[in-house]
Structure formats: C-alpha cells, structure tokens
Amino acid sequence: MRAPVRHATRRRLxxxxxxxxxxxxxxxxxxxxxxxxxxxxxxLRVRLPGSVTAGHFDAVLTDEITFTPMLNxxxxxxxxxLVTVVCAAFAAYxxxxxxxxxxxxxxxxxxxxxxxPITAVMVPVYGLFVQVELIDTMHGTALFxxxxxxxxxxxxxxxxxxxxxxxxxxxAWTDGASTAQTLIRVVLPLTGPGVAVVMxxxxxxxxxxxxxxxxxxxxxxxxxxxxxxxTLFGNYGSVVYGxxxxxxxxxxxxxxxxxxxIARRLGGGFTLGGAVKG
Amino acid sequence: xxxxxxxAGAWRWLPLAPATVLLLLFLAGPIGYCVWIAFTDAQLxxxxxxxxxxxxxxxxxxxxxxxxxxxxxxxxxxxxSAVLGQNTLGLALAGLMxxxxxxxxxxxxxxxxxxxxxxxIVAAFLLYAFFRREGTLNAVLDQLHLPSQNxxxxxxxxxxxxxxxxxxxxxxxxxxxxxLAEIPRDVTxxxxxxxxxxxxxxxxxxxxxxxxxxxxxxxxxxxSTLSVFGLIWAMTRGGPGSRSQTLPVxxxxxxxxKSLIGYGTAVALLLLLVGSLFSVVYLRLLKVEV
Numbered sequence: 273m274r275a276p277v278r279h280a281t282r283r284r285l286x287x288x289x290x291x292x293x294x295x296x297x298x299x300x301x302x303x304x305x306x307x308x309x310x311x312x313x314x315x316l317r318v319r320l321p322g323s324v325t326a327g328h329f330d331a332v333l334t335d336e337i338t339f340t341p342m343l344n345x346x347x348x349x350x351x352x353x354l355v356t357v358v359c360a361a362f363a364a365y366x367x368x369x370x371x372x373x374x375x376x377x378x379x380x381x382x383x384x385x386x387x388x389p390i391t392a393v394m395v396p397v398y399g400l401f402v403q404v405e406l407i408d409t410m411h412g413t414a415l416f417x418x419x420x421x422x423x424x425x426x427x428x429x430x431x432x433x434x435x436x437x438x439x440x441x442x443x444a445w446t447d448g449a450s451t452a453q454t455l456i457r458v459v460l461p462l463t464g465p466g467v468a469v470v471m472x473x474x475x476x477x478x479x480x481x482x483x484x485x486x487x488x489x490x491x492x493x494x495x496x497x498x499x500x501x502x503t504l505f506g507n508y509g510s511v512v513y514g515x516x517x518x519x520x521x522x523x524x525x526x527x528x529x530x531x532x533x534i535a536r537r538l539g540g541g542f543t544l545g546g547a548v549k550g
Numbered sequence: 551x552x553x554x555x556x557x558a559g560a561w562r563w564l565p566l567a568p569a570t571v572l573l574l575l576f577l578a579g580p581i582g583y584c585v586w587i588a589f590t591d592a593q594l595x596x597x598x599x600x601x602x603x604x605x606x607x608x609x610x611x612x613x614x615x616x617x618x619x620x621x622x623x624x625x626x627x628x629x630x631s632a633v634l635g636q637n638t639l640g641l642a643l644a645g646l647m648x649x650x651x652x653x654x655x656x657x658x659x660x661x662x663x664x665x666x667x668x669x670x671i672v673a674a675f676l677l678y679a680f681f682r683r684e685g686t687l688n689a690v691l692d693q694l695h696l697p698s699q700n701x702x703x704x705x706x707x708x709x710x711x712x713x714x715x716x717x718x719x720x721x722x723x724x725x726x727x728x729x730l731a732e733i734p735r736d737v738t739x740x741x742x743x744x745x746x747x748x749x750x751x752x753x754x755x756x757x758x759x760x761x762x763x764x765x766x767x768x769x770x771x772x773x774s775t776l777s778v779f780g781l782i783w784a785m786t787r788g789g790p791g792s793r794s795q796t797l798p799v800x801x802x803x804x805x806x807x808k809s810l811i812g813y814g815t816a817v818a819l820l821l822l823l824v825g826s827l828f829s830v831v832y833l834r835l836l837k838v839e840v
Binding site for chain 1: 562563565566568569570572573575576577579580581583584587592639643646647649650651654655657658661662663664665667668669670671672675676677679680682684685686689690716769770773776777778779780784798801802805806811814815818819821822825826828829830832833836
C-alpha cells in the first residue's frame with residue numbers, strides 16, 4: 273500500500289507546483305495594482321513600497337474623477353440590467369412553458385445572436401443613433417446595452433424556468449389566477465435565485481463594457497467609469513500611476529464583490545449558461 | 551387548462567413582445583443597416599449623401615495592404631490567444647486542479663477568475679504596466695539574467711495576445727472543470743488498472759470524452775476573441791504603426807478616425823460574416839435540444 277500512496281503524493285506535489293507557477297503569472301499584474309495604489313512613488317514595476325500612503329485614493333475621490341463617472345455607470349448599467357432582466361423573464365416564460373413550432377427557431381436565433389461579435393455592429397449602430405438622435409443619450413445607450421445582453425439572458429432564464437415544476441402553476445390556475453399573476457406570484461419567486469444570477473451576471477458584463485459607451489456617449493459629464501478611466505488615464509506617461517491604480521481598484525471593486533455573491537452558482541450546475549452544455 | 555389554452559390563444563405569446571421589439575430595433579435593425587451601408591460610399595459628414603457603389607468597398611478591402619495586415623493579425627491574435635492560449639491553458643489548469651491540493655486549487659482559481667471579472671479597461675492597464683519597458687515582466691527577466699526588451703514595441707501582437715489569455719482563460723477553466731467532473735471515475739480507474747499511463751489515459755479516455763466541450767469552448771473563445779477591442783485599444787491603440795491592428799481596431803480606425811463609414815462598415819460586415827460562420831458551427835456542435 274505504501275508505493276501507490278507515495279506516488280499519489282508526488283503527483284499532487286507536481287500539480288501544486290505547476291499551478292503555483294501559473295498562479296504567480298496571474299498574480300503579478302494584480303499585485304502591481306494593489307501595491308502601486310498605496311506606494312507614494314509608484315511606477316510600472318511590482319515592488320514593495322518603502323512607505324504606505326492613502327494619498328492616491330484621496331486624490332481620486334473627487335466628483336470629477338470618481339463619483340460622477342461611477343454614478344453614471346450605475347445609472348447606465350443598472351437601468352440596462354433592469355430592462356434586460358424584465359424582458360428576459362417575460363420572454364423566457366412562454367418559451368419554457370408552451371410547445372410550439374415557433375420555439376425552436378426562436379431559441380436557435382437567440383443562441384445564434386448570443387455569439388455574434390457585438391463589436392462589429394457598433395459602426396452601423398453609431399450611424400443609426402446619429403440619424404434617430406439617440407446619440408449621446410443615456411437612455412439610448414442603456415437600451416442598446418440592454419439588447420446586447422438580452423439573448424444570453426433569455427437563454428439563461430429559460431434554463432432556470434425549465435427547472436420550476438409545472439404542477440405548482442397548474443394549481444394556481446385552478447385557483448383562478450391569470451397568467452400574469454401566476455408568473456409574478458408563483459414562477460418568479462421560485463426562479464428567484466436564477467433571476468438574481470442573471471441580474472448580477474448581466475450587471476457585471478455591462479459594468480466592464482468599454483466599447484459601447486465609448487462609441488455612443490460623447491459629453492464628458494455623461495461618461496461612465498469604463499470610458500472616463502480611459503480618457504483620464506489612457507495617455508500614459510503624463511499619468512500618476514498610483515492614482516491610476518487607486519481608481520482602477522475603486523472601479524473594479526463592485527463587480528468583484530458581486531461576483532463573489534454568485535460564484536457558487538456559476539461554478540455549479542450553471543456552468544456559464546448551460547449554453548455550453550446544451 | 552383548456553379554458554386557459556383557448557382563452558389565452560395567441561395572447562399567451564405576448565410576453566415575448568418586449569424582448570422581440572428590442573432585438574429587432576437594436577440588433578436586427580443595425581445589422582440590416584450594416585448590409586446597406588457596406589455597399590455605399592457613406593462618410594461621417596452625412597449619410598444622406600451616400601451613393602450605392604456595389605462591391606467597391608469589398609474590392610478595395612481585398613486590395614488594401616492594411617486590411618490584409620489586419621486579417622493576418624486577427625488570425626495570429628485568435629490562434630495564439632483563443633485556440634492555443636485560453637483553450638489549452640484552461641484545460642491544463644482544470645486537469646491540474648483535480649490532482650492538486652485544496653488550498654492551491656482555491657488560490658489559483660481565485661486569481662484566474664479575478665483576472666476575468668476585472669473590467670476590460672482595468673485589465674488593459676494592468677497588462678500595459680506588465681509589458682512596458684520599465685514594467686514588471688522586464689524586472690522579472692532582469693532578476694533571472696535573461697534579456698529584456700520593449701515588448702509593446704518589438705512584439706505588440708504577442709503582448710496583446712498574452713493579455714487576452716490572462717483575461718480570458720477563466721472561462722475555459724470553468725467549463726473544463728465542470729466537464730472533467732462529469733467523467734465517471736471508474737472509467738479512468740479501470741484504464742489505470744489495465745496499465746494505461748497518464749498520457750495514454752489523457753489521449754484515449756479524457757480527451758475523447760471532452761470532445762464536445764472542447765469544440766464548444768473553442769468556438770466561444772474564438773467568437774469572444776474576434777470582438778476584442780478595448781483591451782488592444784487601451785494597450786497599444788493598434789500600434790506601433792499598425793502592428794497590433796486587428797480587424798475591430800482597423801474597422802474603428804477607418805470608420806471614425808478616417809471618416810470612411812462605408813468602408814468601415816464593409817469591414818464590419820465581413821467580421822459579422824466570419825462571426826456568423828463560427829456561430830453556426832457552434833450551434834451544430836452543441837446539437838441543442840430546445
């Protein structure tokens with residue numbers, strides 16, 4: 273019995289070493305972010321700061337640099353997330369519950385759109401937005417953002433609703449509830465965790481989105497954090513790197529926290545959308 | 551049930567309406583517009599003056615040195631970062647994690663996933679700092695007495711490819727971890743009892759059983775890599791010169807910086823066509839039962 277045990281230990285140690293090496297590669301850029309944000313003389317290298325300062329955070333915690341862009345991001349991505357989740361919840365219900373010839377083509381189209389490179393659509397979207405005067409408006413941009421996440425949200429939501437037993441709804445119907453009542457009172461509470469996952473996932477995706485607001489919003493006072501961070505710090509060289517790091521941390525923190533909230537469900541049966549497992 | 555079914559009739563499909571309207575207005579609309587504009591000579595100054603020019607934009611693209619350069623760079627970027635990088639590294643990490651001890655597994659997973667959850671622009675800043683001449687990578691190379699260089703200048707396309715691997719590997723890792731967990735233990739154990747070594751078990755058991763996951767992950771990685779813009783734009787702006795100018799960056803450059811909306815849209819349409827092709831392959835691989 274001793275030989276296989278030792279063999280297993282050796283195998284585990286080898287795997288640990290390989291993983292730690294890779295982890296170091298992933299950690300180095302992150303380490304720079306954390307260390308530079310508190311290093312008074314931060315440059316582009318990872319190094320232990322001689323002294324620690326909160327000065328960079330102080331410097332960026334102003335209306336212009338942090339609060340206005342973050343509020344814009346919140347309005348833009350929050351609004352878009354709401355639209356996405358409501359539309360996806362409504363759309364997923366009939367797709368999950370009724371049988372029709374129409375289901376399969378609709379869902380296949382949705383899945384197909386999920387994969388399309390949204391980047392490629394941005395040039396014509398810009399052109400259209402100029403013509404219908406939606407360019408440089410928060411609501412126009414939010415609606416486009418919402419639509420860009422909609423296909424995936426519908427797909428996810430449908431998979432979650434498939435998991436809710438029909439019997440419960442039939443009971444509600446028997447008691448005289450309408451379809452809308454059934455959806456709101458019975459199905460949504462039961463799909464609650466699923467809806468939360470879709471909501472948080474959509475929000476994370478939108479919060480980090482750079483290209484869409486970069487193209488569709490022009491006035492500096494409307495820019496969300498993803499674009500303002502680029503216009504403020506994108507001209508490397510004339511930048512205080514410590515402040516860049518400090519702001520990047522502030523801007524990333526909300527999505528990191530949100531991710532931790534849904535991490536368990538993302539890692540489990542969900543596997544990023546069921547889209548992957550079919 | 552019958553009361554509901556009959557009374558509701560077509561009305562019960564009504565909840566689909568908001569989503570459908572949004573998708574038609576903001577996605578199908580622009581795609582249709584894209585197809586039309588791609589055949590005109592529209593400029594940024596006013597689409598009203600656009601004339602139909604047939605296939606001119608496409609002819610121009612295929613004769614354009616810069617376009618061919620962008621296609622080549624997109625190919626390099628996709629193969630290096632999506633196919634070789636994200637996919638292989640993701641599979642390796644998922645495999646190693648099954649053999650590794652718990653704390654190491656958790657630590658690695660957390661780091662790889664953090665890189666993935668970070669906003670695109672922040673990731674771009676971090677990897678810019680990592681690859682700069684005075685950045686961390688060169689500092690590490692100095693320590694190891696290896697030659698350092700200005701990565702963003704000498705090998706910009708490799709630098710952005712590595713950036714994309716850093717940012718995108720988590721997805722493959724999660725998918726493969728889930729897929730590996732579904733392979734029944736007794737199959738691998740039986741093979742081990744029959745004397746199959748690690749490499750042969752990988753070759754004849756694990757990989758064939760992961761075939762479908764590998765196919766779909768490859769497609770999804772390719773599709774998301776095809777539309778990477780912010781990462782490259784914030785790290786190099788497609789430069790120096792046009793040496794990291796992939797198709798999305800080229801498209802942006804032509805349409806907005808050079809004001810050639812028609813030409814830029816033609817490039818966008820080509821990108822969409824390539825994307826659609828991959829999507830169709832993906833759907834075939836998935837064999838969805840909906």
